Amino acid sequence: xxxxxxxxxxxxxxxxxxxxxxxxxxxxxxxxxxxxxxxxxxxxxxxxxxxxxxxxxxxxxxxxxxxxxxxxxxxxxxxxxxxxxxxxxxxxxxxxxxxxxxxxxxxxxxxxxxxxxxxxxxxxxxxxxxxx
Amino acid sequence: xxxxxxxxxxxxxxxxxxxxxxxxxxxxxxxxxxxxxxxxxxxxxxxxxxxxxxxxxxxxxxxxxxxxxxxxxxxxxxxxxxxxxxxxxxxxxxxxxxxxxxxxxxxxxxxxxxxxxxxxxxxxxxxxxxxxxxxxxxxxxxxxxxxxxxxxxxxxxxxxxxxxxxxxxxxxxxxxxxxxxxxxxxxxxxxxxxxxxxxxxxxxxxxxxxxxxxxxxxxxxxxxxxxxxxxxxxxxxxxxxxxxxxxxxxxxxxxxxxxxxxxxxxxxxxxxxxxxxxxxxxxxxxxxxxxxxxxxxxxxxxxxxxxxxxxxxxxxxxxxxxxxxxxxxxxxxxxxxxxxxxxxxxxxxxxxxxxxxxxxxxxxxxxxxxxxxxxxxxxxxxxxxxxxxxxxxxxxxxxxxxxxxxxxxxxxxxxxxxxxxxxxxxxxxxxxxxxxxxxxxxxxxxxxxxxxxxxxxxxxxxxxxxxxxxxxxxxxxxxxxxxxxxxxxxxxxxxxxxxxxxxxxxxxxxxxxxxxxxxxxxxxxxxxxxxxxxxxxxxxxxxxxxxxxxxxxxx
Numbered sequence: 001x002x003x004x005x006x007x008x009x010x011x012x013x014x015x016x017x018x019x020x021x022x023x024x025x026x027x028x029x030x031x032x033x034x035x036x037x038x039x040x041x042x043x044x045x046x047x048x049x050x051x052x053x054x055x056x057x058x059x060x061x062x063x064x065x066x067x068x069x070x071x072x073x074x075x076x077x078x079x080x081x082x083x084x085x086x087x088x089x090x091x092x093x094x095x096x097x098x099x100x101x102x103x104x105x106x107x108x109x110x111x112x113x114x115x116x117x118x119x120x121x122x123x124x125x126x127x128x129x130x131x132x
Numbered sequence: 133x134x135x136x137x138x139x140x141x142x143x144x145x146x147x148x149x150x151x152x153x154x155x156x157x158x159x160x161x162x163x164x165x166x167x168x169x170x171x172x173x174x175x176x177x178x179x180x181x182x183x184x185x186x187x188x189x190x191x192x193x194x195x196x197x198x199x200x201x202x203x204x205x206x207x208x209x210x211x212x213x214x215x216x217x218x219x220x221x222x223x224x225x226x227x228x229x230x231x232x233x234x235x236x237x238x239x240x241x242x243x244x245x246x247x248x249x250x251x252x253x254x255x256x257x258x259x260x261x262x263x264x265x266x267x268x269x270x271x272x273x274x275x276x277x278x279x280x281x282x283x284x285x286x287x288x289x290x291x292x293x294x295x296x297x298x299x300x301x302x303x304x305x306x307x308x309x310x311x312x313x314x315x316x317x318x319x320x321x322x323x324x325x326x327x328x329x330x331x332x333x334x335x336x337x338x339x340x341x342x343x344x345x346x347x348x349x350x351x352x353x354x355x356x357x358x359x360x361x362x363x364x365x366x367x368x369x370x371x372x373x374x375x376x377x378x379x380x381x382x383x384x385x386x387x388x389x390x391x392x393x394x395x396x397x398x399x400x401x402x403x404x405x406x407x408x409x410x411x412x413x414x415x416x417x418x419x420x421x422x423x424x425x426x427x428x429x430x431x432x433x434x435x436x437x438x439x440x441x442x443x444x445x446x447x448x449x450x451x452x453x454x455x456x457x458x459x460x461x462x463x464x465x466x467x468x469x470x471x472x473x474x475x476x477x478x479x480x481x482x483x484x485x486x487x488x489x490x491x492x493x494x495x496x497x498x499x500x501x502x503x504x505x506x507x508x509x510x511x512x513x514x515x516x517x518x519x520x521x522x523x524x525x526x527x528x529x530x531x532x533x534x535x536x537x538x539x540x541x542x543x544x545x546x547x548x549x550x551x552x553x554x555x556x557x558x559x560x561x562x563x564x565x566x567x568x569x570x571x572x573x574x575x576x577x578x579x580x581x582x583x584x585x586x587x588x589x590x591x592x593x594x595x596x597x598x599x600x601x602x603x604x605x606x607x608x609x610x611x612x613x614x615x616x617x618x619x620x621x622x623x624x625x626x627x628x629x630x631x632x633x634x635x636x637x638x639x640x641x642x643x644x645x646x647x648x649x650x651x652x653x654x655x656x657x658x659x660x661x662x663x664x665x666x667x668x669x670x671x672x673x674x675x676x677x678x679x680x681x682x683x684x685x686x687x
Contacts, residue, residue, distance in 0.1 A: 010687075015246035015262050017335025020376045020462075023575050023687035024582050030687075040685030041335050042250075044258070066246050067611070071261025095466075097501060098605060115466040115499050116595045118586050 006034040006130045009057045011048040012041045013076065016066035021093060025061060028119035029126070045072055049079040052088055058130045059089040059110075061122075069096050069104070077108045089129055093117065141179045149175070163589045167420035168378030169580065170543060176535035183538045188433070192528045195440070197432040198541070199529035200487040201452045206525035212490035213515045214291060214456065218243030218268035219502050220615045221622075222278035225268040229283060231505065235512060239490060241291040242279070243267035244301070249336040251297045251675075253668030254619040263616035266502070267293075271623040272666045276304035277311065286314040290321035291366070291456070296338040298325040299351055299654055300670050303661040306359075322363035322412055322456070325351055328389040328561055329368050331683070332570040333375035338671060341562045343646075343678040347653060349396045354654035356407040363412045365393055366456065372570075373416035374462050376578020379427045380544050382416060384551035385570055387434055392561040394443055404443050408450035415488075417479040418460040424479070425531055426540035428455070428486030433541070434548055457483035458492040464499040468594035469606055472496035477514045484518055485531055491515055501608040568686050575687055623666060630664040638663045639673050646677040 010026040012019060019041055030036045037055050039048060052060050060080075062073060073092055080086055092104060093113040101112040111125055153174060158164070165171050173180065183189065190196060193203030202208060215237055217228045229240055245267040247259035253271045254263045263269045270276055280290075285308060294301045302323050306316045327344040330337045337344065348365065355364040369386035377385065390411060397407050413431070417424055435453035439445040459479035464472045473496045480493045493511040495503030503511070519525055531537045558564040565571075584590045591597045638660035645651040660670055 015250045015252070015258065015336075016266070017330075018375075019335060019685075020374070020578050024376075024579055026687040027575075027579055028582075036687075038685050038687050040683065042682075066262055067265030068246075068261035095500065097608060097610075116592075118596075119582065120586060 006059065006126060007037070007055060007057045008034050008059045008061055008126065009037045009039060009048070009052045009055055010061045010063065011039045011043055011051070012063050013043050013045060013048055013072045014064055014066045014068045015042060016064070017041055018065040019063070021065075022061075022063035025063065025093065025119060025122060028123060029061075032123040032127075034126070045075040045079055048076055049083060049085070052080065053083055053085050057088055059091060059126055062090065062092045062094075064092065064094040064096075067095075069094065070100055073104055073109060074107055089126075091122075091125070093122070141177050143179075146177065146179060161588065162591060163584065166379070166423040166540075167418060167581075167590075168380060168423060168577075170380070170423065170540070170547075176539050178535065181535045181539045181542070183542070188542075189532060189538075195448070195451060196436040197452060198429050199532050201432065201454055201489070205487060205528040206484075206519075207528065210519050210525065211484065211488050212239045212289070213237055213512060213519075214239040214241045214490045214492055215508060215512055216241040216243050216291075216293065216458065216492045217508070218245070219266070219609075220264040220268065220611050221619050222268055222270060222275040224264075224615070226279055226281055226283075228505075228508075229279075232508070232512070233283070233288075235509060236516065237512060239289045239291065240283070241492065242293060244292070244294050245269045246336075248301075248667065249294060249296065251300075251338045251668060251671030253666050254616070254623050256668060261616075263619050265611055269619045270301065270304065271619070271668065272626055272664055273304050273307050273661050274626055274664065275622070276301075276308050280305075280308050284314070285309045285312055286318055288320075292321070292323045295324050295327050295330050295334070295336060296344065297667050297671055298323050299347055299657050300661065300667045302351065303654070303658040304667075306658055307661050316359050318361065319359060320361045322366050323351075324368060324414070325365045326368045326389065326414075328392060328565070329371050329386070331565040331681070332372055332385060332389075333377070333574060334371035335683070337681050339674065339678045340681045341565060343674070344681075345392075345396055345562065346649065347674075348393065349400050350652045350654050352393065352397045352407050353400060353402060353652055355410065356402060360410075363410050364407070366412050366414045367393065368414040370414050370416045370458055372574065373418060373460065375574050376462075376581065377574045378577045379418065379420070379423050380547035381551070381573055381577060383427050383431055383434075383544055384548040384555075386413065386415070387431065387438075387548060388552060388555050388561050390435065391438065391443070394439075398443070404439075404445045405447035405450050408439060408443075408445050409447060409452070412489075413453055413455035415455050415457050415483075416460050417457045417483040417486075417488075419463050419475060419479060421478060421482050422531075422537055422540055423544070424482040425486040426537055426544050428457075428483070428488065429529075429532075429537070429541045430545040430548065431455070432487070434545055454489045456490040456492070457486070457488040459483070459494045461494055461498060464494060464496070465592060465595050466499040468600055468603065469496050469500060471594055472499070473510060473514065476511060477518070480514055480518055481522075481524065484524055485529075487529060497606060497608055500606070502611065504607065504609045568684060571683070571686055626664060626666070634663045635660075635665050635669075638665050639669060642670060643673045643677055646674050
């Protein structure tokens with residue numbers, strides 16, 4: 001194990017302004033010793049992928065509560081693949097119905113965290129899933 | 133200050149009780165402070181609460197209105213049961229509206245989808261996947277006509293939750309009224325228009341703060357002169373609280389926003405009494421029962437006091453803080469969702485004991501999706517049970533004089549004034565927004581709360597205690613993805629059908645007027661609506677002149 005910090009982009013795609021969860025997660029990941037880049041609101045999939053690549057992120061955490069997850073998340077996965085960045089771990093948090101969560105995982109999302117998930121379980125997941 | 137009880141408490145009695153109290157250790161683990169972190173004593177008595185009855189409480193309908201804005205409160209008239217609804221296309225939402233009216237709802241409340249909130253038409257690239265998902269998609273006058281089909285606008289009061297493009301939606305509504313033969317001065321309702329809380333919490337903004345405030349002030353001026361029954365702003369703490377603020381922050385930031393609108397309108401040259409009676413408020417009802425009741429009581433007292441003494445309002449109606457309440461969406465859990473019925477009922481009870489003028493109760497399935505019809509009916513029934521079965525409506529401000537509630541009312545009031553001072557020092561609300569002051573305060577409070585939950589200092593039933601393994605999924609509402617395509621086709625068909633030169637002329641005039649600060653934009657926006665200019669096109673015209681806003685993200 002090296003001393004390299006896990007680098008995570010916390011991203012808010014789409015039009016919804018619900019940033020309470022994203023900010024809590026960003027802070028909890030930082031407190032857990034990770035390098036966190038928070039994109040801010042209203043990002044397009046292109047902007048998110050660009051940030052992930054520029055920042056050499058190990059993981060992208062997508063926070064979405066607008067109901068547009070089935071449009072926006074697959075697009076982010078696609079763009080990552082196109083840019084040869086499919087090794088970036090993608091996790092999603094928000095109000096995502098179970099069938100949609102299953103489908104997103106099939107498409108390559110590593111985990112979907114719903115309402116009530118704790119920051120410590122998300123920290124643990126990232127620590128376990130990102131090879132450092 | 134005289135103690136509220138008039139009777140002096142025997143000091144020896146208090147000491148004796150304290151000794152007995154301290155003889156038994158308190159429970160460990162959970163916090164005894166309020167949900168917002170206000171410390172609670174185990175007991176309050178006349179010794180610990182200073183209230184001057186006439187000065188601080190008075191009577192309902194009488195300054196400072198701590199006990200309620202109307203002399204008769206629910207003895208005269210119950211609150212308006214107003215369920216917020218909207219999803220899919222205008223036609224779907226029109227059906228839901230009629231369903232709610234048939235089941236005894238007394239006012240309408242419209243939820244718009246994200247693209248509409250952000251001033252984007254349904255066929256805009258950024259709208260993809262979001263059309264009709266979290267509210268109804270309204271692109272033009274045509275959609276608004278469908279939304280209110282068969283609903284006589286002269287007979288209902290309508291609330292519209294829209295902020296950045298509020299002027300456009302109001303214009304559509306005015307036009308639908310005209311078509312139904314209802315003149316604008318007879319239209320009753322509320323449009324949210326609270327742009328300041330968008331920068332602070334809800335984050336559905338388009339333009340930078342100053343031109344946004346100009347548009348809001350245009351609307352305040354227009355409605356003051358032409359729509360006397362309309363509430364042009366619903367100053368909202370709801371979203372501030374949902375974003376993670378404390379009760380005191382909700383109270384303080386909302387009132388500070390309210391005073392800022394007053395200042396802008398006065399600056400415009402309006403007399404404060406010309407518009408202030410039509411300002412209304414919108415608060416959250418969270419789970420900490422007494423703290424919420426105290427919040428509403430403090431809000432009324434602060435508003436009345438400052439409107440009279442600082443802003444010089446002479447019309448007593450300008451002193452009245454009338455408010456709508458919605459139960460806390462953030463308190464709903466995805467785990468064991470039926471339990472949310474209980475949470476919502478308790479929150480609604482606090483709103484009623486706090487003297488709300490109208491109320492939305494959340495549906496139990498809303499941590500999972502938009503509510504089903506069944507869930508919405510149960511939510512409405514919750515209000516009906518409170519109104520008709522519990523007896524809490526029989527006596528006005530029944531908790532007035534409670535040592536604890538009066539203490540909390542004073543405490544929240546104190547914290548609000550403290551915040552007013554800090555905001556003032558930063559140069560006012562708009563300056564404080566630009567410095568991320570509110571955003572930081574809220575982020576701090578929400579992180580503290582989350583940490584308390586994770587440390588199990590706060591228990592959430594079904595989430596961090598009393599957890600069920602193997603929960604059965606409940607049936608949830610799915611918005612048909614087909615609706616998005618239909619809506620896109622509808623707006624594109626409208627563009628192809630309408631008279632292009634008229635549209636272009638209307639947009640050119642809007643842009644020209646926008647570039648001149650001394651012109652009121654509501655007239656040109658109504659004219660553009662009538663010419664079937666879409667909401668997105670009008671917003672684009674203004675974006676071109678004013679630019680857009682992007683906050684510096686902080687966490």
